[in-house]
Every structure is written in C-alpha cells, then in structure tokens.
Amino acid sequence: MIADLGYVALLLAFVLSIFAALAAWLGERHRIIELVFSARNGVLAVAGLLTLAVLIELFLLLNSDFRVMYVAQVTNRAMPAFFKLTALWGGQAGSLLFWSWLMALFAAAAVLSGWQRTRILMPKVIVVTQLTLAFFLSLISGVWALLASPLEALGMTTGAALMAEMETLTPFYQLAFTPVDGNGLNPLLRHWGMIVHPPLLYLGFVGFVIPFAFAVAALSTRQTGDLWIRVIRRWTLVAWLFLSMGLLVGMWWAYGVLGWGGYWGWDPVENAALMPWLTGTAFLHSVIIQERRGMFKVWNMVLIMITYSLVIFGTFLTRSGVVSSVHAFAQSGVGPLFLGFVGATLIVSVVLLFLRLDSLRSEHALDSLVSREAIFLLNNLLFLAIFFVTFWGTIFPVVSELLAGQKAIVGPPFFNQVNGPLFALLVLTMGIAPLMPWRRTSPAKLARLLAWPVLAGLATTLGLLVTPAMRQFAVLPGTSLRIVPVTAFYGLLVFTLVVIGQEFWRGIRTRRRAIGETYWTALLNLVRYNRRRYGGYLVHLGVVMIALGVIGTNFFKVETQRNLAQGESFTIASPLTGTYTVTYEGLSASIVAEDVRRTAAVLKITREGQLVGMLQPGQDFFIAQEQAMTTPAMYHSLAEDLYIILAGWENGGATATFKAYVEPLINWLWIGGLVFILGTAMAVWPTPVEERRIAMATSASGRVVTARS
Numbered sequence: 223m224i225a226d227l228g229y230v231a232l233l234l235a236f237v238l239s240i241f242a243a244l245a246a247w248l249g250e251r252h253r254i255i256e257l258v259f260s261a262r263n264g265v266l267a268v269a270g271l272l273t274l275a276v277l278i279e280l281f282l283l284l285n286s287d288f289r290v291m292y293v294a295q296v297t298n299r300a301m302p303a304f305f306k307l308t309a310l311w312g313g314q315a316g317s318l319l320f321w322s323w324l325m326a327l328f329a330a331a332a333v334l335s336g337w338q339r340t341r342i343l344m345p346k347v348i349v350v351t352q353l354t355l356a357f358f359l360s361l362i363s364g365v366w367a368l369l370a371s372p373l374e375a376l377g378m379t380t381g382a383a384l385m386a387e388m389e390t391l392t393p394f395y396q397l398a399f400t401p402v403d404g405n406g407l408n409p410l411l412r413h414w415g416m417i418v419h420p421p422l423l424y425l426g427f428v429g430f431v432i433p434f435a436f437a438v439a440a441l442s443t444r445q446t447g448d449l450w451i452r453v454i455r456r457w458t459l460v461a462w463l464f465l466s467m468g469l470l471v472g473m474w475w476a477y478g479v480l481g482w483g484g485y486w487g488w489d490p491v492e493n494a495a496l497m498p499w500l501t502g503t504a505f506l507h508s509v510i511i512q513e514r515r516g517m518f519k520v521w522n523m524v525l526i527m528i529t530y531s532l533v534i535f536g537t538f539l540t541r542s543g544v545v546s547s548v549h550a551f552a553q554s555g556v557g558p559l560f561l562g563f564v565g566a567t568l569i570v571s572v573v574l575l576f577l578r579l580d581s582l583r584s585e586h587a588l589d590s591l592v593s594r595e596a597i598f599l600l601n602n603l604l605f606l607a608i609f610f611v612t613f614w615g616t617i618f619p620v621v622s623e624l625l626a627g628q629k630a631i632v633g634p635p636f637f638n639q640v641n642g643p644l645f646a647l648l649v650l651t652m653g654i655a656p657l658m659p660w661r662r663t664s665p666a667k668l669a670r671l672l673a674w675p676v677l678a679g680l681a682t683t684l685g686l687l688v689t690p691a692m693r694q695f696a697v698l699p700g701t702s703l704r705i706v707p708v709t710a711f712y713g714l715l716v717f718t719l720v721v722i723g724q725e726f727w728r729g730i731r732t733r734r735r736a737i738g739e740t741y742w743t744a745l746l747n748l749v750r751y752n753r754r755r756y757g758g759y760l761v762h763l764g765v766v767m768i769a770l771g772v773i774g775t776n777f778f779k780v781e782t783q784r785n786l787a788q789g790e791s792f793t794i795a796s797p798l799t800g801t802y803t804v805t806y807e808g809l810s811a812s813i814v815a816e817d818v819r820r821t822a823a824v825l826k827i828t829r830e831g832q833l834v835g836m837l838q839p840g841q842d843f844f845i846a847q848e849q850a851m852t853t854p855a856m857y858h859s860l861a862e863d864l865y866i867i868l869a870g871w872e873n874g875g876a877t878a879t880f881k882a883y884v885e886p887l888i889n890w891l892w893i894g895g896l897v898f899i900l901g902t903a904m905a906v907w908p909t910p911v912e913e914r915r916i917a918m919a920t921s922a923s924g925r926v927v928t929a930r931s
Contacts, residue, residue, distance in 0.1 A: 223289075224281065224282070225278070225282060225289070225290050225396055226394070227274075227278060228274075228275050228278035228282070228394045229392060229394040232271075232275045232319070232359065232362065232363055232392070232393075232394065233363050235271040235275065235322075235359055236359040236363045236365070238264050238268045238271065239264070239326075239352040239353075239355045239356040239359060241261075242261045242262075242265050243261075243348065243353045245257045245258070245264060246346070246352070249261060249345055250346065258345050261345065261348050261352075262344070264352075265329050265330055265348055266330050266333070266334075268329075268352070268355065269327055269329070269330040272326045273323065273326075273327075276310070276320070278394075279316065279394070282394075283296075283306045283307060283309055283310060284303060284307060286299055286306070286404065288397075288401045288402075289397055289399075289400045290396055290397075291390060291395045291396065292313060292393045292395065293404060294401050294405065295313050295405055296316065296405070296406070296408075297309050297404045297406060298405065298817070299404070300406070300816040300817035300845075300846060301406060301407060301817065305407055308417045309407050309411075311421065312407045312411050314391065314556075315362055315391050315393040315395075317420065317424075318358060318362045318391075318393075319362055319393045320421070321358060321424050321427070321428065321537070322358045322362070324421075324424055324428045325351070325354065325358065325428045325431060326355060328351075328428050328432055329348070329355065329431075329432075332347060332351065332432050332457070333348065336453060339453075340450075342443055343440060343445060343449070343453075344439075345439075346438060346439035346443065347435040347436055349435075350434065350435035350438050354431055354435075357559075361391060361559065362393060363392060364392050364395075366385050366559065367385055367386055369381075369385045370385040373385060384558070388556075391556070403846075405846070405847070406817070406844070406846040406847055408847075409842070409847055409849050410480075410851065412844075413475060413478075413479050415471055415474055415479065418471050419471045419475055422465070422471060423464075423465065423469075423472070423495055426462070426466070426468055426495075426499075427461075427498070427533045427536065428461075429457060429458075429460055429461025429462075429464055430458070430498060430502060430526075430529050430530060431530060431533065432454065432461070433454040433457050433458045433461070433505075433526050434526050434527065434530035436450045436453060436454045437450060437454070437522075437523055437526045438571065438574065441575060442574065444578065444581050446519060446582055448512075448513065451513055451522070455509065458502065458505065458509075459905060461502065462499070462502050463899065463903065463906065465495065465498065465502065466898065466899065466902065469495055469496065469499060470892075470895040470898075472492065472495070473486055474892065477888075478854065478856075479851070479852075479854075481867045483779075483781065483854075483881070483883040483885065484775075487634055488634045488637040488638075490616050490619075491539060491540050493612050493613075493615070493616040494532075494537075494540060495536060497535075497536065497612055497613060497616075498529050498532040498536060500606075500612070501525055501529040501532060501606070501609055502525075502529045503605055504525055504601070504605035504606060504609075505522060505529060507601055507602060507605075508521055508525060508598065509522055511595055511598055511599075515585070515586050515595060515660065516586055517584045517585065517586055518599075519582040520579065527568070527571045527572070527575070531571075534560060534564045534567070535564050537560060538564065589661045590662035592658070592662060592663055592664075592665065592668060593659065593660065593663065594655060594659060595660065595661070596658075597651055597658050598655065601648065601652070604644055604647055607644050608641050608644050608645065611637070611641055611644070612637065612641065615632040615636055616632075618632050619632060638776070649714055649718055649765070649766070650714060650717075652762050653675060653717050653722075654672070654721075656725050656759070657672060657675075674720060675718075675720040676717060678716050678717060678719075679713040679714060679720070681713075682712055682713040683707070683712065683713030686712055686713075687707060687709050708773065708777045711769075711773050712770075712773065715769055715773075718762065722762055726745070726748070726756070726759065729744075729748040729752070730744040733748060749904070753904050753907050756904070757901045757903075757904030757906075758901065758905055759901070760897060760900060760901025760904060761897075761901035761902055763894075763897055763901070764895065764897035764898030766894070767890045767891070767893055767897060768890070768891050768895060768898065770890045771888050771889065771890040771891030771892075773887075774885075774888065774890070775885050775886060775887065775888050775891075778797045778798070779883060779884065780794060780795060780883065780884040781882065781883045781884075782794050782881075782882050783879065783880065783881045783882070784879070784880055784882075785877055785878070785879045785880075786878060786879075786880065787806070787877045788875070788877075789805070789806070791803050791804060791805040792804055794864070794882050794884055795884075796861075796862055796864075796886070797884070797886060798862055799829065799861050799862060800830040801829065801830060802827060802829050802834075802864055802882075802884070803827070803828045803829070804826075804827055804866065806824075806825060806878060807824040807825065807826055808823070808824050809822070809823055809824070809874070810822050810823075810824060810838075814842065817844060817845045817846050818843070818844055819842070819845065820840050820841070820842050820853070821840055821843070821871070822840030822841075822853075823838065823839055823840065823868045823878055825837045825839070825866065827864065837855035837857060837864075837866055839852075839854055839866045839868040839880070840852075840855075840868055841868055852867050854866065854867045858889060860889060861886065861887070862884055862886045862887065863884070863885040863888045863889065864882065864883075865882070865883040865885055866880055866882045866883075867880065867881045869881050
C-alpha cells in the first residue's frame with residue numbers, strides 16, 4: 223500500500239537525520255572530510271525522503287483514503303479538493319510532518335548555500351539542524367511507542383499509556399477497517415487566512431533554527447567574530463519576515479472569521495508565536511551593534527538561544543493541550559517530550575556559552591548613554607520586558623493550577639495595561655535611534671536633531687486635544703488613575719513619522735547636491751544602494767501605521783447589539799465620520815458548498831442619510847461536523863470599518879439579532895502590515911557590498927576542515 227511507502231520514507235528520514243548528525247560531529251572532531259561530505263549528502267537525502275513522504279500524504283488526502291487514520295480525521299468526501307490538500311497541516315500528525323519537511327528543506331538550503339564560504343561552521347550546523355529534525359521525526363515515526371512496554375514493566379503506567387498513544391501519531395497509521403467517510407476539516411480552518419497562516423508561522427519557526435545552528439557552530443569552533451553574524455543576517459530576516467506575515471495573517475483571520483470584532487486576544491497560542499518574534503526582533507537590532515562596534519556578543523548569543531527555545535516551547539504549547547485555545551490541538555503525549563527537548567537544548571546551549579565566554583569579549587565599551595548603542599540596548603530591554611510579561615501571563619494559568627489546584631485566567635486587560643506603555647516606549651526609541659550617532663553625541667546636537675520631530679509631535683497632541691472625541695486618557699495599570707491623554711500616543715507616532723521623513727529627505731538632498739539627480743531619481747537610487755538602511759525605515763513606517771490602527775481600535779471602538787424585525791433599523795455612531803443607520807430587510811438561505819449551508823441577513827447601510835452599501839452577515843452551517851461558523855460583513859474605509867455579525871434569528875427570520883462594531887482606523891493596521899513586509903523584503907535583498915563583507919569575514923576565519931592525514 224502506498225501509505226506503507228510513505229511510512230518507510232519517514233522512518234528512513236529519521237534514521238538518516240541521526241546518521242548525518244553523528245557523521246558531521248565525528249568528521250569535524252577527527253578531521254575526516256569524507257564523513258563531513260557524507261553528512262552533507264545525508265542532509266540532502268533527508269530532504270528528498272521527506273518530500274516523498276509529503277507527496278504521498280497529499281495523495282492519500284486527495285484520494286480520501288480513509289483507511290489512513292489521519293485522512294479520516296481531517297477530510298471527508300464532501301470537502302473540495304483544495305481543502306483536502308491544505309488538511310496536511312490541519313491536524314497534529316500532518317502538521318508535524320509539514321514542520322519536519324520545511325525544516326529539512328531549510329537545512330538543505332543552508333548546507334548548499336553556505337558550503338564553500340562557511341565550511342568551517344557547516345559540520346556543527348548539520349549537527350544542530352539534524353538533531354532538531356530527528357526529534358520532530360521521532361514524534362511521528364512511532365519510535366517512542368517502543369518505550370511503552372519497559373515503562374509498564376517498571377510500574378509507570380501513565381508514561382506507558384502516553385508512549386503507547388504515540389504509535390497512532392504517525393500520519394501514515396492505518397486503521398483495521400476503512401470508514402465510509404471521514405470527520406472533515408475543522409470549519410475554522412476552511413478559510414484562506416487560516417490556510418496561509420500556519421505555513422507562514424511554520425516557516426518563521428523553522429527559519430529561526432538556522433541562525434541558532436550557526437550560533438552553536440560559532441561557539442563550538444570558537445569562530446565568534448563577524449562570520450556567523452553576517453551569514454545568518456539574511457536567514458534571520460527571512461525567518462522574521464515569515465513569522466511577521468504569519469502573525470499579521472492570523473490577526474486578519476481572527477478579525478474576519480471569529481466574529482468577535484477583534485484581531486488580537488492575547489490567546490496563549492497567539493502569544494506563543496509573538497514571543498519568539500519579540501526576542502528575534504531584539505536580536506536583529508542587537509547584531510547591528512556587534513557588526514558595527516564588536517559589542518554585545520554574549521547578549522546576541524543569549525537572544526538567539528532564547529528565540530530557538532521559544533520556537534520549540536511555542537510548538538509545545540500548541541500541541542500539548544496544557545492551554546485552552548481555538549488554535550491548539552487536542553491533548554496528547556508529545557507535551558512531556560517537548561519540554562524535555564527544550565530543557566536539554568537550553569542546558570547544552572548555556573553550558574557551551576559559559577565555556578566560550580573568553581572568546582566573546584566585547585571589542586569596545588559603551589562610550590555614552592547618549593549614543594545609538596545605548597538606545598539599541600534600551601530597545602532590546604523593552605522587547606525583553608514585553609516578552610517576560612507575555613510569557614508570565616501565558617504560563618500563569620498552568621503554574622496556578624500546579625501550585626494551587628485552580629487555573630487562574632489572565633485576560634487581555636492585564637496584557638494591554640502592562641504591555642501598552644512598553645510598546646509606546648518602543649515607538650519612542652524607534653524614533654530617536656536614527657538620529658543618534660555612534661559612540662556619543664552632545665546634548666546640544668541631539669536637541670537640534672530632535673527639534674522638528676518634537677515640535678510636530680507636540681503640535682499634534684495639542685491639536686487633537688481640542689477635539690472632543692479625542693479627549694480620552696490611558697489608565698495607570700492596577701489603578702483608576704488617568705495619566706496620559708490618548709492624543710499623546712498620536713503625537714508620539716507623528717514624532718517618529720517626522721524622524722523617518724527627515725532621514726529620507728537628508729539622503730535625497732545629499733544625492734541631489736552631489737550628483738544633481740531629480741527628487742524621484744534620488745529617492746529610487748537612495749533606496750537601491752542602501753536597501754538595508756531604508757528597508758529598515760520602511761519597517762518603522764509600517765509599525766507607525768500599525769500603531770495608528772491599534773490605538774484607534776483600542777480607544778475609540780463603538781459597539782452595540784440589537785434585535786430587529788424586518789423593516790426595522792438601528793443606529794450606531796462613529797467617533798470619526800458620523801452615524802450609520804442599519805436596516806434589516808430579510809433573511810436568505812443558500813448552499814455554498816456540498817457540505818455547507820449559509821444563512822445570511824440582508825442589511826441596507828446608510829450614513830448621515832446617504833446610502834453606502836448593502837451588507838450580508840451570515841452563518842455557515844457545516845453539515846458533517848454539525849457546527850456553525852459566523853461570517854461577518856464589513857463596510858471598509860480608510861477611516862474605519864462598520865463590522866456586523868448575525869448573532870441569531872427567530873421565526874424563520876421574522877426577527878434577527880445583530881452585533882455591530884465601528885472599528886476606527888483598523889485598515890491602517892493592514893496597510894501598515896503590507897508596508898512592514900515590503901520594508902523587510904527590501905532589507906533582505908542582497909547587495910554587492912554585503913556579499914563582499916561576508917567574503918572578507920570568511921577569509922578571515924582561518925582554518926577549514928581538512929582530510930585526516
């Protein structure tokens with residue numbers, strides 16, 4: 223049976239990943255070049271075998287082979303072919319196979335792209351990537367089930383039961399019978415946002431394994447200079463870009479599908495993806511200091527180790543069942559294994575770091591607190607502060623249950639009140655950093671640089687204060703004390719925006735004076751020859767736009783709920799554009815797919831008496847799962863969204879209940895996300911100067927692996 227071939231490919235990939243790790247370690251340790259080459263070939267073979275396994279799994283899903291348990295769990299005959307293919311990552315076993323496949327491809331790409339210029343690091347890179355991959359493959363290959371009998375013989379019945387369950391976690395596990403039909407995919411996953419969201423997150427998670435592998439390789443070989451930093455910069459940016467896109471798409475999916483009028487709820491699994499993004503962002507900023515000044519070497523190692531550990535920890539949170547989340551899989555026996563792996567890798571990494579502290583001394587000291595290095599350090603500390611708050615709030619329910627026997631829930635108010643001011647300070651440092659010179663600057667010069675941005679920010683704050691709708695205040699965490707008007711947050715955004723504009727203007731003006739280019743040509747060439755710098759500024763511009771939407775929706779959101787008979791209306795006032803009138807005109811039913819029945823309300827929307835459109839919020843009923851899913855309807859504009867859901871109906875639609883929200887400035891969040899992605903993609907794009915720097919770092923690294931004489 224073809225499923226057997228898939229399992230054989232999976233098992234061979236597991237064995238070869240262990241072989242590649244051992245061969246690379248022994249080859250480097252004993253200077254046996256043949257073993258190192260064999261390890262490289264093993265990495266490529268693992269990627270090929272897992273590609274075969276994935277193709278076979280897709281074939282089984284597409285052909286509804288319900289003898290395979292995973293296929294029966296996540297598909298049924300009525301599902302469209304496209305959703306059958308995307309069901310590959312719709313369940314526990316398939317998503318682990320998908321994760322492993324992406325990890326194998328990233329490892330193969332790292333080996334092929336860096337074999338010549340970073341060969342001194344490659345053996346240890348292979349060891350780290352293949353051991354990580356071997357762990358994930360062990361979860362879906364059934365090998366842990368071999369421990370069930372020994373554990374039971376030792377009287378450890380709970381552990382034996384958990385290990386025995388691992389046999390069914392392989393995506394090719396076959397049932398003793400063939401069901402007539404499958405269960406079908408979770409209705410929440412039958413949406414393009416949720417189809418794209420998991421692969422993007424997986425690419426981000428997997429991508430961060432490569433920088434960690436290079437960091438461990440640099441420590442092991444004492445190559446702690448510029449080489450590993452310059453090589454991993456692009457890998458880190460790629461991983462960060464995918465993780466950023468995954469978070470943004472996940473927010474968009476939550477906003478457009480879950481029907482609660484929000485995009486971020488500080489859900490434990492949302493936090494699991496945010497935490498490595500926070501530490502990864504801190505790392506990206508911190509490595510700039512090491513490249514430029516030879517500082518923060520230990521700090522950078524710590525940051526990438528934490529990021530790697532959080533990638534594995536986040537996968538644990540999703541799959542262990544210890545947290546309740548709409549995103550999480552059911553409880554399974556993989557939780558203790560993940561915790562053990564996280565603990566082991568963290569201990570080994572920390573020990574290795576302490577053994578190499580002598581080679582990680584900074585080349586320069588911090589000259590002044592009024593310098594770019596100091597601002598970057600403050601920026602790092604803020605990112606870590608947000609991480610620690612998020613981490614503690616995420617694990618506190620689990621800790622409280624273990625210690626007190628009762629699970630305490632930590633809700634969005636805690637995260638918003640503590641992390642909100644920290645994010646505001648981050649935006650401030652983001653605005654100040656580009657103006658700060660390296661090493662030190664005088665207070666007078668700094669004052670001149672900050673003059674226009676500060677004036678613009680103050681003018682915005684004071685101007686908005688005279689607007690009645692804007693006279694709202696933030697609340698000091700843990701108290702009822704109102705401390706900062708919301709207008710100050712917008713003034714802060716304008717401050718940062720003016721700084722970004724100044725940096726572009728200075729560059730354009732310099733090119734015009736030196737070369738005589740037109741404004742447009744000067745801008746294009748400025749970005750073309752300084753992609754890394756100005757791509758970073760575009761990322762900052764995207765953050766300003768995102769913050770514009772976040773502040774708007776958090777402080778000026780309006781909501782109401784009404785029950786209407788046909789022909790009746792209700793109103794909802796926008797703080798920015800006027801009053802909407804919503805008129806209920808009736809209910810309609812339709813079949814949108816073979817197994818999906820939709821009920822939708824027809825609503826006429828006017829604003830200040832002018833017709834703006836017709837909306838049809840509804841509910842989709844998935845027949846096989848006997849589950850309903852809300853489908854909101856929205857009227858979009860740059861100023862806001864009018865967001866309406868159909869909460870229920872009576873007497874065949876004679877009356878219906880609606881929830882309506884006005885979401886001020888929400889679309890600037892999505893626009894800012896696109897600018898953010900564009901800026902990151904620009905910064906990732908290689909330049910000849912950067913390639914020359916990597917080549918110079920490579921030539922300076924000294925020895926290479928040679929054959930044993």
